[in-house]
Amino acid sequence: MPLSMDVSLPRSHDARFPACCVQLDLGTHGHTMRLHSQAIGVLTSLLMVYGKQFTVHISVCQPWAARIRNCKSFAIMDNLAVVVLDKPHVRAAFR
Numbered sequence: 001m002p003l004s005m006d007v008s009l010p011r012s013h014d015a016r017f018p019a020c021c022v023q024l025d026l027g028t029h030g031h032t033m034r035l036h037s038q039a040i041g042v043l044t045s046l047l048m049v050y051g052k053q054f055t056v057h058i059s060v061c062q063p064w065a066a067r068i069r070n071c072k073s074f075a076i077m078d079n080l081a082v083v084v085l086d087k088p089h090v091r092a093a094f095r
Helices: 042-047 062-086 088-093
Strands: 034-037 053-061
Touching: none
Parallel strands: none
Antiparallel strands: 034 053
16 A cells, blocks of 8 residues: 555645644644645646645644744745855855
8 A cells, every 4th residue: 555645635625634743643732733835737847837825734743843844944044045145246255
């Protein structure tokens, strides 16, 4: 049996997750985290056109929610550093 399976649901359908954390399998005490994504299809790879945005609420425990937020924050800071350091006048200052 595969570890994951693609399921097509209408966007109006609210996905339901178990009451335990999706990663650590701990009790969540009703704590959820909202994740946003966009639909990806055949046109995405050809035309770089994404579908409509949708939101999913997943059950997560406090430690895993903090880890997700920290990873997002690090990714944003990392991207900003690349943009700033990629400027020609900034690169010239480090030579």
